[in-house]
Amino acid sequence: MELSENALATSLNKIVHEQARTIMFLPLAHVFARFISVLAVAAGVTVAHTPDIKNLLPDLQSYKPTFILAVPRVFEKVYNSALTKAEDGGKGAIFHRAADTAIEFSRARQAGKVGLGLKLKHTLFDKLVYSKLRAAMGGEVAHAVSGGGPLGERLGHFFQGIGMQILEGYGLTETTAPVTVNTPELIKIGTVGAPIPGNAVKIADDGEILAKGVCVMRGYYKREDLSAESFDNGWFRTGDIGQLDEQGFLTITGRKKEIIVTASGKNVVPALLEDQIRADALVSQVLVVGDNRPFIGALVTLDEEALPGWLHRHGLPASTTIAEATDNPVVKAAVQELINGANQSVSQAEAIKSFRIVPPTSPRPPAT
Numbered sequence: 001m002e003l004s005e006n007a008l009a010t011s012l013n014k015i016v017h018e019q020a021r022t023i024m025f026l027p028l029a030h031v032f033a034r035f036i037s038v039l040a041v042a043a044g045v046t047v048a049h050t051p052d053i054k055n056l057l058p059d060l061q062s063y064k065p066t067f068i069l070a071v072p073r074v075f076e077k078v079y080n081s082a083l084t085k086a087e088d089g090g091k092g093a094i095f096h097r098a099a100d101t102a103i104e105f106s107r108a109r110q111a112g113k114v115g116l117g118l119k120l121k122h123t124l125f126d127k128l129v130y131s132k133l134r135a136a137m138g139g140e141v142a143h144a145v146s147g148g149g150p151l152g153e154r155l156g157h158f159f160q161g162i163g164m165q166i167l168e169g170y171g172l173t174e175t176t177a178p179v180t181v182n183t184p185e186l187i188k189i190g191t192v193g194a195p196i197p198g199n200a201v202k203i204a205d206d207g208e209i210l211a212k213g214v215c216v217m218r219g220y221y222k223r224e225d226l227s228a229e230s231f232d233n234g235w236f237r238t239g240d241i242g243q244l245d246e247q248g249f250l251t252i253t254g255r256k257k258e259i260i261v262t263a264s265g266k267n268v269v270p271a272l273l274e275d276q277i278r279a280d281a282l283v284s285q286v287l288v289v290g291d292n293r294p295f296i297g298a299l300v301t302l303d304e305e306a307l308p309g310w311l312h313r314h315g316l317p318a319s320t321t322i323a324e325a326t327d328n329p330v331v332k333a334a335v336q337e338l339i340n341g342a343n344q345s346v347s348q349a350e351a352i353k354s355f356r357i358v359p360p361t362s363p364r365p366p367a368t
Contacts, residue, residue: 004035004042006214007178008200011185012167015143016042021065025050032147035177036069068141071148075155075166080281080306082133088309093328098129102161103154110157110189122161130162143167147178150252152275153190160189168192170252172238174230175199176215180250191249201250202235207244208256211236241269260291265285266349268296276342281306282334288352295353300335302357303324326357 008016016039022049026033040047050059053074079099086095105122108114134141143161146168159166169181169270171190179201182193195201198211216236219227230237243255254269261267270288275301277286284303288297302325308318314330325331333359343351 001134004039006196007039007181008043008191010181011183012181013043014184015067015167016043016045020067021048021063021140022067022069023048023050023059023063023065025056025059026030026069026078027072030148031171031173031177032069032071036145039079057136061136062138064138064140066140067143067145068137069145069147071160072146072151072155073149075144075146075151075159076278078133079138079155079158080303082136084281084309087313092313095129098125099158102130103127104161106157106161106189125193126163133162134164135269137164145169145181147171149336150271150275152279154279155264156189159246170240170250174217174236175211175238176217178344179211179213188245188247188249191251194248195250201244202280203242203244204232204237206256207241207243207253209238209240209250209252211238212236260288260296262290262296262349263294264349265282268346268350272346273298273342274349276345277335277338280338280353282310282331283338296350298339298352298355300355300357301360302331304360323359324358332357 020043022036022040022045024033024037028034028037037047039045048059049061050056050063052126056074071288078205083092083095083099089356101118101121102125105114105118108118116351136326141164144164146166147170151166151168155314156166156168156332165184165187167182167184167187168189168191169178171178171180178196180195182188182191182195186194195213199211199215201212204210204211210232212235220253237255240252241259242250242251242292246250254271259267260270268288270289273288273296274286276296282303286301287299288296289299304322307320307322307325309324311320312318316328316330316333320328335355339352339355
């Protein structure tokens with residue numbers, strides 16, 4: 001409860017209060033959902049629960065929450081679903097221009113310089129596109145809290161630009177959810193915010209994020225050995241790699257154990273490539289590989305919901321199965337184009353040289 005009270009001591013109290021409503025669709029076994037539940041009790045928020053994320057949009061429209069919480073994949077799905085619907089309806093070009101304008105507007109506003117031309121474009125697309133997106137989420141959602149993984153700067157600016165501010169935070173089960181979080185009055189998109197009152201973070205010499213404060217556990221139950229390994233003079237070793245800027249905002253750059261070291265000794269952060277490739281509606285998941293190998297590769301899965309519309313728009317039978325699409329040269333060329341775009345953000349040694357589209361796993365037969 002002390003952590004909740006500390007969170008409410010920030011400008012989060014302008015979002016989480018007695019007149020606020022939220023809808024819980026994350027499992028309550030998740031520490032993020034558990035924290036929000038306690039926070040809602042402390043602030044007097046009205047909380048609804050939905051058992052199936054497939055009904056999320058109808059639930060949002062009927063309940064009309066004022067804020068929501070979700071993991072980044074939910075926001076990716078909202079964006080990709082809107083993009084797919086627009087492209088299926090022949091309005092893909094308009095949506096892309098609207099999305100680019102939202103991102104440009106948000107970045108300009110964060111920099112404190114929004115030109116008149118950009119304001120006019122933003123106003124136009126607000127009537128044509130953004131208002132419809134907000135209505136699809138109930139019409140009253142002004143804020144969302146994102147955690148459990150990296151959201152990415154692009155999505156953060158997109159949602160900010162359409163009028164729904166996403167406050168990204170950072171934490172682990174061992175830290176009782178949030179160590180840091182962006183707030184309405186202290187926000188920098190692309191970061192996971194500054195420490196909540198009562199908490200502190202610092203960066204070790206090897207780049208690992210260390211945390212201390214009221215949120216951090218005392219140790220692992222009956223595992224003194226793990227507890228000793230996980231603390232350094234009272235600071236908890238998170239296992240994540242990050243950076244602190246001069247204003248105290250934390251940026252996550254990777255997971256310490258997930259950093260790939262190629263056979264030539266080059267360090268590669270998979271998330272930098274994965275986030276960009278997964279941003280496209282065609283892709284469901286991507287895994288960058290190459291530890292102790294001469295080059296970097298990637299395993300890609302296709303999005304089952306987005307695939308039929310994508311196939312139709314590219315002159316392919318919409319009835320094509322995912323298994324068939326994995327070997328289709330048009331699909332492969334599209335994935336290669338996404339990878340080429342992601343490779344532009346890294347050095348040649350870090351670039352993906354080869355990829356494979358992984359077919360869906362066949363369900364296991366029932367045990368006999």
